[in-house]
Amino acid sequence: MKIQLPGRSQQMLLILTLTVMLGITIKPFCASIANLARLVYCRTSRLIGRRWLL
Numbered sequence: 001m002k003i004q005l006p007g008r009s010q011q012m013l014l015i016l017t018l019t020v021m022l023g024i025t026i027k028p029f030c031a032s033i034a035n036l037a038r039l040v041y042c043r044t045s046r047l048i049g050r051r052w053l054l
Contacts, residue, residue: 023030
């Protein structure tokens with residue numbers, strides 16, 4: 001039995017479900033990317049100076 005929702009709600013629910021599933025599978029990968037990005041940002045901001053990046 002399928003639950004009938006308005007088009008937009010169904011789409012949002014699907015997107016939310018996919019996001020959660022992807023979040024669970026990719027979380028460690030994303031965490032490492034975030035750490036790398038933070039490291040790069042800190043280094044470049046120290047070299048260039050924060051006012052150029054803001």
